[in-house]
Structure formats: C-alpha cells, structure tokens
Amino acid sequence: xxxxxxxxxxxxxxxxxxxxxxxxxxxxxxxxxxxxxxxxxxxxxxxxxxxxxxxxxxxxxxxxxxxxxxxxxxxxxxxxxxxxxxxxxxxxxxxxxxxxxxxxxxxxxxxxxxxxxxxxxxxxxxxxxxxxxxxxxxxxxxxxxxxxxxxxxxxxxxxxxxxxxxxxxxxxxxxxxxxxxxxxxxxxxxxxxxxxxxxxxxxxxxxxxxxxxxxxxxxxxxxxxxxxxxxxxx
Amino acid sequence: xxxxxxxxxxxxxxxxxxxxxxxxxxxxxxxxxxxxxxxxxxxxxxxxxxxxxxxxxxxxxxxxxxxxxxxxxxxxxxxxxxxxxx
Numbered sequence: 001x002x003x004x005x006x007x008x009x010x011x012x013x014x015x016x017x018x019x020x021x022x023x024x025x026x027x028x029x030x031x032x033x034x035x036x037x038x039x040x041x042x043x044x045x046x047x048x049x050x051x052x053x054x055x056x057x058x059x060x061x062x063x064x065x066x067x068x069x070x071x072x073x074x075x076x077x078x079x080x081x082x083x084x085x086x087x088x089x090x091x092x093x094x095x096x097x098x099x100x101x102x103x104x105x106x107x108x109x110x111x112x113x114x115x116x117x118x119x120x121x122x123x124x125x126x127x128x129x130x131x132x133x134x135x136x137x138x139x140x141x142x143x144x145x146x147x148x149x150x151x152x153x154x155x156x157x158x159x160x161x162x163x164x165x166x167x168x169x170x171x172x173x174x175x176x177x178x179x180x181x182x183x184x185x186x187x188x189x190x191x192x193x194x195x196x197x198x199x200x201x202x203x204x205x206x207x208x209x210x211x212x213x214x215x216x217x218x219x220x221x222x223x224x225x226x227x228x229x230x231x232x233x234x
Numbered sequence: 235x236x237x238x239x240x241x242x243x244x245x246x247x248x249x250x251x252x253x254x255x256x257x258x259x260x261x262x263x264x265x266x267x268x269x270x271x272x273x274x275x276x277x278x279x280x281x282x283x284x285x286x287x288x289x290x291x292x293x294x295x296x297x298x299x300x301x302x303x304x305x306x307x308x309x310x311x312x313x314x315x316x317x318x319x320x
Contacts, residue, residue, distance in 0.1 A: 057276075058304055065301070094304070101306040103245075106252050148249065148307060181250065 002224050005032040005042035007072070007088075009052035009063045014085065014204060018048045021207040025220035034066040044081040044125065044223055045072055047088025049141070049202060059102060059144045060090030069095055081125035081226055082196045083219075086142055089188075089198030098189055098198045099157065100149035102142075106181030110143040115179055115201060116170030117187050120163050124194040125226035127164055129218035135170050136215045138206045140179060145200040147182035147189070154184055164188040164197055236318040237282050237290040242311045243303045244275035278302055281318040290314055 004022045006015050008031050019029035032039055034052075039045060053062035063069070069091075076082045076097055084092040092098045105111060116137045119130040130136065149157070157163055165188035169177035178185045180200075188199035203216025245251040253274035261269045284290035294312050303310045 057302070061301065061304070093306075101304050103249075103307055104252055106250060108252050108256060146250075150306070 002027040002043045003041065004029045004044045004046060004223070005039045006030070006046045006048055007032050007034065007068055008048075009034045009050070009066060009087075009091075011052045011054055012048050012050035012087070014049035014087075014202065017202075017204040017207075018046045018085070021204040021216065021220045022046070022223070024207060024217065025224045027220070027224050032068060034063065034068050036068050037071060039068075039071045039075055042075070044083070044226075045075055047072070047082070047084040047091055048204070049086030049088060052087055052091065055087075055144070058090075058094065060087060060092075060094040063087075063091045064094040073097065076191070076196045079193060079195050081223060083126050083223070084196075084198040085202055085204065086140075086145075086200055089200055090144065092196065092198045097196050098191060099153050099162075100147055100186075100189065102144050102200070103146050103148055104144050105142070105146050105179070110141075111145070111179050112141040113139065113179070115140050115187070116168050116177065117165045117201060118168045120166055121161050121190070121194075124164055124190050124197050124222075126197045126199075126219050126222050128226065129222040135168065137170070137213070138201045138203050138216045140201050141205075142180070142200055145182065146180040147184075147186040147200070149183065157186075157189060158184070160192055162190050162192065162194075164190050165199055165201070235283070235285070235316065237284055237287060238315050238317055238319060239280050239282050239290060239294050240313040241278040241280070241294065241298060241302055242275065242313075243278070243298075243308050244273050244310075246307055246309050249307060275308070279319070287314050287316075 022029035166185040167178040203219035207217040258272035
C-alpha cells in the first residue's frame with residue numbers, strides 16, 4: 001500500500017482532510033511533524049493548507065526553514081511525488097522547489113468559493129486520473145493566491161508544460177474564471193520533471209461524494225496509481 | 235560593535251501592488267489628489283554585531299536574499315547606523 005506523509009507545520013489546518021482523501025483513494029496516510037528529520041519511508045508527501053507560522057513575514061517563508069524541509073527536498077530530488085496544496089504550494093515556492101511566488105489576491109479579499117479549472121497536464125503523479133482539457137470545479141480558500149513569476153519564467157513554464165491547472169470561466173456567465181489575477185490564469189504548476197506539484201485549489205476539501213461532489217478525489221487516485229510509469233499523455 | 239539596521243522591503247517595481255493602489259484610492263477619497271505611486275511594503279529593524287558597516291551590510295544582504303525578502307516579488311534597501319536600539 002502506498003504510504004503518504006502529511007506534514008504538519010504550526011498553523012497547518014487542512015491535514016485531516018488530506019489524510020482522509022488519501023485513505024479514501026486507498027492509501028495509508030500518516031502525519032510527519034515540522035521538526036522531524038525523516039519522512040519515515042513515505043512514498044509521497046503532501047504539504048497541506050493552512051497558515052504555517054501564522055503567515056508571518058510572507059506565506060510559507062518561515063516553514064521553508066523547518067527541519068523536515070531537508071527531507072522533503074531530498075524526496076523531491078529523488079523524483080518522488082510531492083504535493084503542496086494552498087499554503088503547501090506557497091511553502092514549495094518559498095523553498096525554491098517550484099518556480100514563482102504567490103502574492104496577495106488582486107482584490108485584496110480572502111476568497112473562499114468554488115472555482116472552475118482546466119486540467120492542462122495529466123502526466124504528473126497528481127493529475128493522471130483526469131482527462132487532459134477536463135474542467136473540474138473544486139474550492140479555493142486563500143488570501144495570497146495570485147501566482148506571479150517573471151515573464152521569461154512564465155514562457156518557460158508554458159514551453160516545458162509545467163502548468164498543471166488553469167482557472168477558467170465555467171461556473172456561470174457572471175463568475176469570472178480567474179479569481180485572484182494569477183498571471184496566465186495559473187492555478188497549479190509542477191517541477192520540470194513533474195513530480196513536484198503545487199496547487200492553490202483544495203482537492204482534499206471535495207473528495208467525498210457525501211459533499212455533493214468528489215471532483216478532487218482523483219488527485220489522490222492519481223497519486224495512488226502513480227507508481228506505474230506514465231507511458232502516454234492520453 | 236553593534237549596528238542598527240533598517241531594511242525597507244517594497245513590491246518589485248512594475249508588479250501589481252493592490253495594497254498600494256487601495257491606499258492611493260483611499261488617500262484620493264480623503265482629498266489628497268496630489269498623491270501617486272503609493273506602495274505598501276515592510277520595514278524590518280534589527281541590531282547586528284559586526285566589525286564594520288560593510289560587513290554588517292553584507293550579512294544583512296544575505297539575510298534579505300535568503301529570508302527577509304522574496305527575490306521573485308520584492309526589492310529591498312538597507313540603512314545602517316552605528317549603535318544598537320539602546
């Protein structure tokens with residue numbers, strides 16, 4: 001059974017949902033603390049959402065120096081799956097494991113609502129169970145979710161197919177697609193090799209049909225089937 | 235000796251600064267139409283032990299690059315004066 005470490009930083013608050021989503025997809029989930037030096041032989045790591053270290057200085061800026069980050073860095077370098085959700089995405093950017101940065105939403109408000117996303121790339125450990133081009137609706141909950149990077153980096157992301165999810169209109173004509181003015185409508189990116197993925201939306205918050213939809217469930221289904229090599233893009 | 239260091243961190247020029255814009259609009263609403271180019275950032279003050287101002291500045295520059303400022307989105311300026319915060 002795939003073993004998935006869910007990292008708890010002081011101020012993480014989505015870790016039970018992340019564990020439950022992994023378990024619903026058929027994996028074993030366990031917590032790893034921010035001071036732990038080892039990921040206890042985890043096959044994959046999830047950095048959950050929340051407000052690590054109170055978002056002091058910048059979202060994710062302090063968590064990046066937690067002792068556990070060295071183990072996560074080694075895990076990522078070995079090509080193993082790492083998923084950062086929301087604050088986890090912010091931490092991965094601050095740590096330099098993903099390019100770019102997440103800054104204050106353009107309208108300055110904290111946004112908590114569903115968004116519609118287009119799956120741009122499915123050959124990652126966290127998106128293979130979706131169809132390329134598929135539209136999915138899952139929630140966001142963030143104040144600092146506006147993805148920015150220098151133009152040259154954005155061009156490189158497009159050329160390398162490192163954009164995994166984009167915000168699109170789809171929740172009704174009156175609902176704008178891009179909620180926070182992220183550059184190029186980016187909602188999720190991956191590392192050049194695809195094993196490290198960061199996303200602002202929260203798939204773990206909509207991964208159980210009891211909630212009316214389990215549109216996020218397949219992020220975890222993807223992970224649980226990711227030990228098999230991806231041979232085609234369709 | 236001890237140096238008092240002030241670091242000013244501002245959003246990188248050219249990047250959308252919604253906080254700066256909001257403050258600018260609020261100032262305009264308060265009848266300060268002469269205001270433009272408002273930017274909101276952070277100020278960080280710290281005491282640093284170093285043998286010279288140049289050494290203190292080099293150390294603080296490294297602190298900025300590694301933690302205090304985000305190299306993707308922020309620029310910073312450093313002021314150094316002799317003596318601590320007292």
